[in-house]
Amino acid sequence: MIALMAWRSLWRNARRSSATVAAMTLAVFMLIFYSGLSAGMMTRMQSKLLDFGLGDAQAFHPGYRGSPSIYERIDDVPNVLRALDDASFNAAPRLLGSGLAAAGKSSAGVRLYGVDLEREPKVSKIPEALARGVWLTADDHSGAVIGARIAKQLGVDVGAELIVLSQAADGSMANDLYRVAGVLKPLSEEIDRGGVFITEPAFRELMVTPDGAHQLVIRLPPGARTPEQLDREVTRMRALIPTLDAPTWRQINPGIASMLESAQGALVVMMSVVYLAIGIVILNAMLMAVFERIREFGVLKALGFGPRFVFTLILVEAMLQASVAAILGALLSAPVNWYMVHHGLVLEGMAGVGMMGVSMDAVWRSEVSAATYIAPIALLFTFVILATIVPALRAALTVPAESMRHT
Amino acid sequence: MLQAVDDLYRGQASRARVTMSVTTKHWTRTLEMESWTLGTDRSLIRILQPKKERGTATLMVARDLFTYLSKTDRTIKISGAMMGGAWMGSHFTNDDLVRSSRLSEDFDATLSGRGVVEGAEIYQFTLTPKEGAAVVWGKIVVSIRAADLMPIAQVFHDEDGAAIKSLTFHDFRTVQGRTVPFSMRMLPLDKPGESTEIRYTELDYGIALKPSFFSVQNLRAL
Numbered sequence: 001m002i003a004l005m006a007w008r009s010l011w012r013n014a015r016r017s018s019a020t021v022a023a024m025t026l027a028v029f030m031l032i033f034y035s036g037l038s039a040g041m042m043t044r045m046q047s048k049l050l051d052f053g054l055g056d057a058q059a060f061h062p063g064y065r066g067s068p069s070i071y072e073r074i075d076d077v078p079n080v081l082r083a084l085d086d087a088s089f090n091a092a093p094r095l096l097g098s099g100l101a102a103a104g105k106s107s108a109g110v111r112l113y114g115v116d117l118e119r120e121p122k123v124s125k126i127p128e129a130l131a132r133g134v135w136l137t138a139d140d141h142s143g144a145v146i147g148a149r150i151a152k153q154l155g156v157d158v159g160a161e162l163i164v165l166s167q168a169a170d171g172s173m174a175n176d177l178y179r180v181a182g183v184l185k186p187l188s189e190e191i192d193r194g195g196v197f198i199t200e201p202a203f204r205e206l207m208v209t210p211d212g213a214h215q216l217v218i219r220l221p222p223g224a225r226t227p228e229q230l231d232r233e234v235t236r237m238r239a240l241i242p243t244l245d246a247p248t249w250r251q252i253n254p255g256i257a258s259m260l261e262s263a264q265g266a267l268v269v270m271m272s273v274v275y276l277a278i279g280i281v282i283l284n285a286m287l288m289a290v291f292e293r294i295r296e297f298g299v300l301k302a303l304g305f306g307p308r309f310v311f312t313l314i315l316v317e318a319m320l321q322a323s324v325a326a327i328l329g330a331l332l333s334a335p336v337n338w339y340m341v342h343h344g345l346v347l348e349g350m351a352g353v354g355m356m357g358v359s360m361d362a363v364w365r366s367e368v369s370a371a372t373y374i375a376p377i378a379l380l381f382t383f384v385i386l387a388t389i390v391p392a393l394r395a396a397l398t399v400p401a402e403s404m405r406h407t
Numbered sequence: 408m409l410q411a412v413d414d415l416y417r418g419q420a421s422r423a424r425v426t427m428s429v430t431t432k433h434w435t436r437t438l439e440m441e442s443w444t445l446g447t448d449r450s451l452i453r454i455l456q457p458k459k460e461r462g463t464a465t466l467m468v469a470r471d472l473f474t475y476l477s478k479t480d481r482t483i484k485i486s487g488a489m490m491g492g493a494w495m496g497s498h499f500t501n502d503d504l505v506r507s508s509r510l511s512e513d514f515d516a517t518l519s520g521r522g523v524v525e526g527a528e529i530y531q532f533t534l535t536p537k538e539g540a541a542v543v544w545g546k547i548v549v550s551i552r553a554a555d556l557m558p559i560a561q562v563f564h565d566e567d568g569a570a571i572k573s574l575t576f577h578d579f580r581t582v583q584g585r586t587v588p589f590s591m592r593m594l595p596l597d598k599p600g601e602s603t604e605i606r607y608t609e610l611d612y613g614i615a616l617k618p619s620f621f622s623v624q625n626l627r628a629l
Contacts (some may be wrong), residue, residue, distance in 0.1 A: 071433055100492065102483040163481050165489075171496045175458055177479040384615040 008317040020285045028329025031376035036366035037083040051125040052187040054249040055217035073212030092119035093213030095203045099166030103154040110196045112202025133158035133182030141202040143181035149196035151183045167209040279387035287390035297402025307396035314392035322384040340366035420616040424609040449621040466626040475626045498593040498603040515541040528553040583612045
């Protein structure tokens with residue numbers, strides 16, 4: 001009976017009710033859309049970060065991270081890799097070095113990556129992320145794949161000659177001639193600005209490092225998703241390589257890790273701000289409704305309905321409006337979200353722009369899960385209830401005799 | 408007096424053979440090199456040994472530095488970030504090479520001390536960068552023998568005043584009327600046990616060289 005009464009009451013001032021519902025719908029719609037976008041951005045940033053360089057975890061010689069040097073290498077790479085393989089962790093060794101690349105009259109400092117062509121694709125998507133040209137091949141050790149910005153800076157493109165200069169591990173002058181096989185898309189600050197990828201044998205010859213590797217990039221089995229599962233996998237992985245320094249990507253890049261973690265919190269804050277505004281609208285509308293109908297509440301109470309009944313009535317009226325808004329908002333946002341997930345927003349200007357060390361894509365896609373809908377709707381109801389308490393109390397506490405004198 | 412130091416190694420023209428021994432924590436190596444100089448701003452240095460690097464050469468004309476890489480048969484101009492890099496794997500940077508002959512251009516000198524070292528009277532100068540000079544050092548302390556104005560040491564300090572590396576001169580000999588230290592030693596003070604020593608095995612001032620000898624073409628042809 002209460003629901004029916006509430007529903008009819010709402011129609012008595014259809015314009016006000018629909019204005020309130022419209023405001024709520026707009027807010028729900030916008031916030032569902034926004035959480036999808038935000039989740040899309042965060043997921044994308046994290047997967048880019050992990051897929052294009054960091055991996056889920058890495059392993060180093062214990063002395064490497066403190067003072068990176070070509071001499072601090074993991075010695076027993078084949079056995080380490082076998083141990084990780086057997087425990088179903090994908091891992092790839094990389095040789096790292098710094099040097100200078102010169103082409104024509106320009107030169108620039110670069111970071112050299114000697115990559116294992118067979119294993120690298122199992123841990124990173126760098127081999128697929130070419131803007132132009134092709135990835136390194138095992139039968140051509142003179143090929144080099146370089147970052148987007150370094151290519152621009154040196155003024156080279158696919159096919160161009162690149163001289164790489166460094167100091168080899170035996171003290172000799174390392175220098176060799178490479179041909180640019182491919183230019184990468186904008187991936188990360190580090191790779192874009194100075195990444196030069198060559199094959200592992202090419203690196204070994206250039207830098208006179210016959211064995212070992214500086215870095216292992218490790219991916220955890222894909223099944224692990226929750227923080228507890230991830231922790232367990234990391235512990236299991238570390239137990240396999242007890243002599244190595246094996247930080248997770250969060251430890252390697254704590255800045256981004258904490259930013260991604262706080263993004264969810266930031267979203268709730270933003271939603272709360274929007275709903276606070278909506279809450280004030282509701283408060284105002286409901287107060288108006290209560291004042292207009294004060295005599296009606298007086299009559300209700302005179303007929304023997306208790307304050308709890310009146311309180312509930314007002315609350316139900318508000319909840320009905322919120323429900324309509326939630327349904328409308330969700331229905332409206334569903335096709336928009338569908339579009340944003342499948343097509344995304346094309347932002348040419350964003351392409352390659354660095355954000356927290358990650359280069360953005362031209363297309364910004366949403367990511368939608370149940371939480372995308374549930375969080376904005378749940379918060380809406382919370383705020384509606386909070387905003388209705390005062391008007392509902394007013395109505396509930398109406399004194400019949402006084403209400404009759406109310407004009 | 409600084410001019411005198413600057414001119415130390417440069418007669419009108421010279422040809423020399425040099426051995427450079429570099430010791431680091433991880434390796435020790437010795438290079439044999441041949442060098443030609445003309446005046447204070449032209450020099451060409453070529454590696455003779457080890458075989459792997461034979462032919463690799465450095466050309467300095469005024470402040471421009473070029474390196475010819477024999478392995479790749481390419482010449483590159485050293486600039487920007489590369490100036491701070493090690494020259495031929497030694498403790499000398501490319502920048503040291505270019506600047507060492509031109510201290511008086513970049514620095515103001517003040518006499519900061521006199522003393523007696525190993526029985527010889529010395530002057531000590533403190534060199535501070537001139538305004539606007541693009542140098543990495545906060546100051547250089549130069550010690551010069553009073554008797555013949557021969558430099559015996561240069562200590563390079565960073566902008567915070569900490570001593571970073573020291574260059575010392577030894578084994579003074581007279582060649583064709585000129586007194587020349589036949590050996591110099593660079594010690595990186597932050598890396599104990601490491602050093603680079605450059606020593607003349609031959610030095611000849613009696614040759615004639617044209618400025619055109621010091622060209623990028625010749626860098627490769629030699």
